[in-house]
Amino acid sequence: MNEWTVAALALLAGLVPCGVVCxxxxxxxxxxxxxxxxxxxxLVLLVLAQGYDRAIYFDLALxxxxxxxxxxxVFARFLERWI
Amino acid sequence: xxxxxxxxxxxxxVGVGVTLFSCVGVLAMRDTYDRLHYTAPATTVAPxxxxxxxxxxxxxxxxxxxxxxxxxxLLVTNPVLTHATARAAxxxxxxxxxxxxxxxxxxxxx
Numbered sequence: 001m002n003e004w005t006v007a008a009l010a011l012l013a014g015l016v017p018c019g020v021v022c023x024x025x026x027x028x029x030x031x032x033x034x035x036x037x038x039x040x041x042x043l044v045l046l047v048l049a050q051g052y053d054r055a056i057y058f059d060l061a062l063x064x065x066x067x068x069x070x071x072x073x074v075f076a077r078f079l080e081r082w083i
Numbered sequence: 084x085x086x087x088x089x090x091x092x093x094x095x096x097v098g099v100g101v102t103l104f105s106c107v108g109v110l111a112m113r114d115t116y117d118r119l120h121y122t123a124p125a126t127t128v129a130p131x132x133x134x135x136x137x138x139x140x141x142x143x144x145x146x147x148x149x150x151x152x153x154x155x156x157l158l159v160t161n162p163v164l165t166h167a168t169a170r171a172a173x174x175x176x177x178x179x180x181x182x183x184x185x186x187x188x189x190x191x192x193x
Contacts, residue, residue, distance in 0.1 A: 003091070003095060010099045011103075014105075016106075017106040017107055017109060018109065020110055021110055027175075028115045028168065028171055028172040029118060031168055032118045032119055032122060033109065033118075035164055035168065036109055036122045036125060039122070039126050040106065042157065043098070043102060043133055046130075046133055046150060046153055047095075050146065055145040055146040058146055058150060058153065059149070061149075061153050062149065062152060062153050065153055065160065066156060068164075069163070069164055072164040072168065073164065076164070076170070077167070077171070079175065080171040080174045080175065
């Protein structure tokens with residue numbers, strides 16, 4: 001355990017409120033929870049990559065950041081038009 | 084502990100603290116728009132602080148540059164995502180994106 005993995009563990013606790021938001025309220029409220037969970041996950045992967053000291057692991061965080069953006073836009077458009 | 088380590092630890096604490104605050108804020112708010120406001124700190128302050136901590140440790144090696152790139156991607160894409168979500172919430176609420184008559188200052192137009 002170094003300082004980076006401790007930070008990752010602390011960040012993981014932030015996923016709990018996001019999960020609770022995803023379980024309550026209207027569809028758009030849940031989407032907000034999902035988006036924030038994606039951001040928190042990106043930060044967790046970023047900190048873990050530094051904690052394990054492998055430069056290649058940073059690509060995971062980058063891919064997750066881009067996919068969260070694309071997925072969020074698709075969900076927003078879908079909620080806007082059809083449901 | 085060198086001053087550099089202290090600076091890294093401080094930046095990490097700032098990043099993690101802001102993110103946790105943001106998560107609790109999203110949980111505590113009632114309205115969709117209020118929730119959206121609370122996602123902003125986690126997507127602006129936290130990535131910059133954590134990427135700065137990584138750069139302090141790694142200098143501008145491959146890892147440092149990738150961390151900066153990730154922070155930039157989060158900074159650029161998340162406002163767009165927030166706008167799209169707020170737009171979806173508003174369209175679901177009012178049926179259209181434009182300003183409603185009841186919202187105009189001085190009441191509805193004659």
